[in-house]
Amino acid sequence: MKKETISDRRKFILNMARSAGITALGGFVWSAYVDEVIASPLTLRPPGALKEEDFLKTCIKCGLCVEACPYNTLLLAKPGDNKPLGTPYFIPRDIPCYMCPDIPCVPVCPTGALDESSVTTDGELDINIADMGLAVIDDNSCIAFWGIQCDACYRACPLLGEAISIKYEKNDRTGKHAFLKPIVHADVCTGCGLCEKACVTEKPAIFVLPREVSEGKAGTYYIKGWDKDDEKRLKDAKEIKTTTEISKNSALNSLNDSEDLY
Amino acid sequence: MHKLWNNYRYLFFRRFTQIGLLVLYFGANAWGWTILMGNLSSSLFLNIIPLSDPYAMLQMLAAGAVLASDLLIGAFIITLFYLLVGGRAFCSWVCPVNIVTDAAALLRRKLGVDKISKKQPASRNMRYWVLALSLILSFTMGVTAFEFISPISMLHRGIIFGLGFGWAAMLIIFLLDLFVLKNGWCGHICPLGGFYSLVGKGSLVRVHHNEENCTLCMKCKVVCPESQVLYMIGKESLPVLSGECTNCARCIEVCDDDALEFSIRKLAKNKNIGE
Numbered sequence: 001m002k003k004e005t006i007s008d009r010r011k012f013i014l015n016m017a018r019s020a021g022i023t024a025l026g027g028f029v030w031s032a033y034v035d036e037v038i039a040s041p042l043t044l045r046p047p048g049a050l051k052e053e054d055f056l057k058t059c060i061k062c063g064l065c066v067e068a069c070p071y072n073t074l075l076l077a078k079p080g081d082n083k084p085l086g087t088p089y090f091i092p093r094d095i096p097c098y099m100c101p102d103i104p105c106v107p108v109c110p111t112g113a114l115d116e117s118s119v120t121t122d123g124e125l126d127i128n129i130a131d132m133g134l135a136v137i138d139d140n141s142c143i144a145f146w147g148i149q150c151d152a153c154y155r156a157c158p159l160l161g162e163a164i165s166i167k168y169e170k171n172d173r174t175g176k177h178a179f180l181k182p183i184v185h186a187d188v189c190t191g192c193g194l195c196e197k198a199c200v201t202e203k204p205a206i207f208v209l210p211r212e213v214s215e216g217k218a219g220t221y222y223i224k225g226w227d228k229d230d231e232k233r234l235k236d237a238k239e240i241k242t243t244t245e246i247s248k249n250s251a252l253n254s255l256n257d258s259e260d261l262y
Numbered sequence: 263m264h265k266l267w268n269n270y271r272y273l274f275f276r277r278f279t280q281i282g283l284l285v286l287y288f289g290a291n292a293w294g295w296t297i298l299m300g301n302l303s304s305s306l307f308l309n310i311i312p313l314s315d316p317y318a319m320l321q322m323l324a325a326g327a328v329l330a331s332d333l334l335i336g337a338f339i340i341t342l343f344y345l346l347v348g349g350r351a352f353c354s355w356v357c358p359v360n361i362v363t364d365a366a367a368l369l370r371r372k373l374g375v376d377k378i379s380k381k382q383p384a385s386r387n388m389r390y391w392v393l394a395l396s397l398i399l400s401f402t403m404g405v406t407a408f409e410f411i412s413p414i415s416m417l418h419r420g421i422i423f424g425l426g427f428g429w430a431a432m433l434i435i436f437l438l439d440l441f442v443l444k445n446g447w448c449g450h451i452c453p454l455g456g457f458y459s460l461v462g463k464g465s466l467v468r469v470h471h472n473e474e475n476c477t478l479c480m481k482c483k484v485v486c487p488e489s490q491v492l493y494m495i496g497k498e499s500l501p502v503l504s505g506e507c508t509n510c511a512r513c514i515e516v517c518d519d520d521a522l523e524f525s526i527r528k529l530a531k532n533k534n535i536g537e
Contacts, residue, residue, distance in 0.1 A: 015385075023391045031399055034410050038403075056405045057327040060318050061415060062304035063423055067291050076419055078426025085410050086303075086419055110304045110312050111322070112330035 040082060041213055043089045044191065046074055047097065047130035048106040048114040052212070058113035061086030065105040065114060071098050074105060090132075092193020092208050099127045099158050099192050128159060133191030133208040134215060135164070135184045142205035144181055147171050153206045154182050156198035163188040164195060182206070186215065272511035279355050287422045302356070302418045303409065304336060312336035317457040318409055324400035325407075341461060347509070349462025353448060353455050354487075354510035358417050362432050363448045366439035367487060376444060384443055386490065386506070389456030396453050408453055445487045448508075455508075463505040468527045469513060473499040475521040482513035482522060501527060 006014075038056055046065050049055050065088050066074040073095045077083035088105075090097060103125050106114045119130050135153075139145040157164045164182050171177040184206070193208045220237035224230040287305070289295035299306045304314040314336030322329060344352060354360055370376065399407035409415060413431040420428035438446040448455055471494055478496045483489045491504040492513065514522045 019385070019388070019391050022388070023395050026392070027395050027399060030395070030407065030411065031403060034399065034403055034405060034407055037410060038405055053404065054327070057322060057325040060304045060314065060322070060333065060406075061409055061419065062300040063291070063419065064300045064304070064306060066423060067294075067299055076423040078420065078424050078428060079416060079431065080427035084405075086415060108306070110300075110306070110314060110330060110332040110336060112328065112333075 037082075038084050040084065041210065043077075043083050043087070044092065044133050044193070044208060044210060046088050046090070046105050046114055047099075047103055047127060047132055047190070048109075048116060048119040049132070050113055050115055050118075052210070055113050056084055056087070058111050059087050060111050060113070062110065063088070064108040064110065068104040068108045070100065070104065071095055073097050090193070092196040093204060096193035096197040097130075097132060097190075098194070099130070099190065101125070101127055103127050103130075128190065130190045130192075131211065133193075133210045134186055134189050135191065135193070135195050135206050135208050136214045137182060137184060137206045139181075139205075141201055141203070142182070143201060145179065147173065147177060147179055149180060150200060151180060151182065152198045152200050153195035156194045158192060158194060159188055159190070163190070269515050272515055276355050276510065277361070280358060280361060283356060284358060284418075284421055287418075291422050301415065301422055303415055304333070311339065313340055315454075316341045316461075317454050318406060320457075321396060321400040321406040321408060324397045325404050326401070344458060344461050345465060347467050348465040348507065349458035349460070349505055350455060350508040351462070351465075351467070352458050353452075354508040357414055357454075358421065359414050359432075359435065359452075360448065362417075362436055363439050363445070363487075366436045367445060370440050370444060371484070373440075375441065384446075384450050386450055386488075388450050389453055389459070392451055393453040393456040412454070413447075414452070414454060449487055459505040461505070462507075463503075465505075466527050467509060468501040468503065468525060469507060469509065469511070470501045470523050470525040471495060471499055472521050472523070473497065475519045477519050477521075479518070481516040481518075485512045485516050487512075495521075501525065503527075 043052075045052070045055060046069075050058060061076070063076050063086075066076050073090045074088045075081075075090060077085055077087050077089060079085060083089055103119055106116055106119060106125070116125070119125055119127060121129060142150075144150045151166060154160070154164045154166050162185065164184055167179075167181045167183050169179040169181060171179050191208045191211075196204045196207045199206050220234060223234060283298065286295065286298040287301055290297070290299040296309045297307070299309075300313075302315060303318050304312070307313055312332040312335050314333050316337040319329065319333055319337040322333075396408040413428075413435055416428045416431050417425075420426065435447045439448075443450060471492075473494075473496065476496045480495070483492050483495060486492050487510065488504075488506045488508060491502050491507040494500040494502075509524075511524065514524065
């Protein structure tokens with residue numbers, strides 16, 4: 001059999017095509033995997049973390065924040081944790097953030113993924129403005145809402161009386177007792193998770209979630225007309241026009257026409 | 263004893279630096295040492311000097327992140343260092359995956375896997391494609407694409423901060439290198455190795471071949487993880503100029519005839535020889 005010769009040019013083109021094909025194949029598998037792992041919305045980040053999208057871009061996964069944390073709160077995501085690999089996070093029910101006033105985890109960040117300016121007021125570090133998440137209460141399983149006296153979360157809160165307050169209400173069931181209901185104030189809560197750690201129920205009735213998960217959004221259709229600041233939200237609002245096609249038939253006809261009813 | 267030392271001295275030093283660095287990093291997390299904190303992605307040396315992976319920085323740049331000054335300084339220091347000592351010195355003197363792939367290569371030789379599969383099914387240039395791909399994916403997905411799958415940082419982080427399922431990734435690499443592709447991970451796929459190959463193209467520390475002493479035993483080519491860089495063995499007295507040489511010095515150790523030795527590249531003299 002005659003051996004077919006392949007010209008150098010053909011060889012080169014074939015080689016390039018093969019490499020490009022393999023690259024495309026790898027690229028799709030790779031991007032599918034990355035897309036899967038970065039879509040884990042229940043990850044609580046250290047204080048001062050950028051918005052999740054920017055955080056994933058900027059975090060170099062060095063673990064310096066983890067090493068700086070004196071309470072071993074912060075963990076680096078390992079394979080199997082189902083979190084973006086190598087990024088820092090914490091599980092408040094195990095070890096919450098104890099809100100150190102000097103915030104050792106933030107200044108050590110070499111890339112600015114933990115942004116010092118976001119936890120600084122008047123040139124000084126201020127952990128009280130940190131925003132790691134927001135505590136939410138499941139009032140169905142919170143025993144204080146049952147009428148049993150418990151203020152564990154209220155007492156545990158480092159911003160006592162500000163981030164969680166207690167609301168008195170009459171207990172109509174007994175007629176002579178009071179409910180002492182914990183209320184979380186979203187504008188103050190830092191998401192440190194000390195309340196979740198302190199919660200006495202088997203599975204915590206108060207727990208921290210990232211704000212994107214725990215908060216709703218009113219949008220620009222509804223504005224607090226009595227609040228000057230709230231009206232500012234209208235600034236970037238865009239007009240949306242909707243047109244509804246009106247039926248040509250009169251209402252009366254629609255009743256008369258429906259013969260098949262009989 | 264003397265022969266043993268002669269045949270394994272660089273290997274000993276390489277394992278010493280690889281494991282020594284791991285111990286320093288581990289100590290930083292476990293016992294609060296401050297000599298070397300962080301990990302290979304980014305570290306703090308002696309509590310002052312930032313060190314950062316320049317390839318991770320490139321991915322961040324592609325992803326559209328704002329680069330902090332500490333990161334830039336750290337990446338600059340590391341790049342400068344490897345420009346001098348040979349880019350892929352990282353691979354054979356620092357990277358912990360090297361221990362895994364060296365073990366696979368050793369077992370492969372001992373078992374004689376190459377005798378049944380002579381033909382290599384993939385090109386060593388694949389790593390440059392993976393390198394380009396990682397930057398494209400970083401750009402399109404807005405994340406540092408390779409850092410999310412890197413078995414290097416997985417293992418390194420794993421040893422310092424807890425391994426999780428990272429051992430599975432190491433097993434995959436070990437089996438790939440042992441049964442599928444000779445030097446598969448480090449020599450074909452790893453984009454970090456590809457990156458350092460490009461960085462080390464002009465480095466000063468090089469292996470030199472002295473053709474007059476060579477007896478053509480080819481032990482160096484058998485042991486070399488990037489044997490294509492030793493094309494000149496027995497033909498010409500040339501330095502190994504390819505950036506793909508990892509400066510692991512195994513060739514120097516196995517050579518019984520003093521035909522290979524480390525030297526500093528003579529920049530002017532070798533300018534015209536090329537690779």
